[in-house]
Amino acid sequence: MWIVLMAESYDRLKKRAQNRRSDAEEAAKYIFDIPEDMLSDLSDDDDDNDPDFLSPEDLDDVDANTEPSDDYSVETPPSSHQQQPEPTASTGKSKKKLKVQEKFGWRKVEIKKVDLSWKGEPRQVPGILETPLKYFQKFFDDELLELIVEQSNLFALQTEGCNLCLTVEELKVFMSIILLLGVIKVPYYRMHWEAATRYPKISDKMGRQRFAKIKRFLHFNDNSKAKKSGEQGFDKLYKIRPVLGHIRSKFLEVTPEENHSIDEQMILSRGEAA
Incomplete structure (x- = not known):
């Protein structure tokens, strides 16, 4: 119940903050119901006298005028065309190569039309089927x-x-x-x-x-x-x-026919596709 009341109070405070700024004393009194004698510690006077204190307006000016420093560098992700070194994991004296998962991308390719019409001679069904x-x-x-x-x-x-x-x-x-x-x-x-x-x-x-x-x-x-x-x-x-x-x-030697019956794979193999 207390969490629900806190959430509702926070929503009301957020709406009020959009219209005008609320100082620390009013916000603390509104949310936590702090006594008057304890609100003196939340005064803004100390912040004004503090040389290291920056207001929100000052922070916006600093972000706009600050240039990137040479103390840090931004790492960009490697391109798919760049060859990445193959990672290895050393276990004692031997080194075991790790598999690198390849990334594939989709691309638009025009599908060529293939003529699937039968061009062979028509084959007659034999009258007597062999055993x-x-x-x-x-x-x-x-x-x-x-x-x-x-x-x-x-x-x-x-x-x-x-x-x-x-x-x-x-x-x-x-x-x-x-x-x-x-x-x-x-x-x-x-x-x-x-x-x-x-x-x-x-x-x-x-x-x-x-x-x-x-x-x-x-x-x-x-x-x-x-x-x-x-x-x-x-x-x-x-x-x-x-x-x-x-x-x-x-x-x-078997004469090709137009219609074929393809059975499933019957021979054991290590391939990924049957």
Whole structure:
């Protein structure tokens, strides 16, 4: 309640001060109700005799006539075009670089019109749709499977000195099991061969130990010919480069169509945008 009364008193005093100046005695008496014998300490006589006292009129004159001193300098914010030093934070003997957040600004640019009309030949819908297996075999054909068989047998011989004896037909069974494992999920893949959780469509096609052995030696390129990091011709994707090159060539053979269906990203990546 007391704060509300003080606020109302302050508002009334402010309105009165706009019309005429109120001296210290009247203001103190109006707000705090100070006795008459204590108002002598608030007299303006002491201020008039004080050489360091400046009235509001004197302060306005000082601000208008005062020039900036050389004792201080005004710092201006750096321009966006100026190169700012990259800050570093030292921790003991090592220095760790801190990330500097870049600032971007909007600008008006005319948007170029792009012609999106279809210029290819019209494609007729086939009367008979092929099975998913046929579509899969267009990309993973026998040529690619023979390459995988050759490199897997070579890798087993280079590492363990054993003959894997992998064939194209056995590789097809192995790949079908891999696809089924992605659909029928269990805590670990060996459960498909266990007695309590046995899945005949997998366990009857290939034994568990044979599946694990092929999975161990599955390879796509010769490691002995790989370039090391820093050497000329080094390729980070060397181990899977034959598979990527073959599938890409098959993709380029597909005739472009006007309408496409784009699925979500299925391969894990570290990019910021999917």
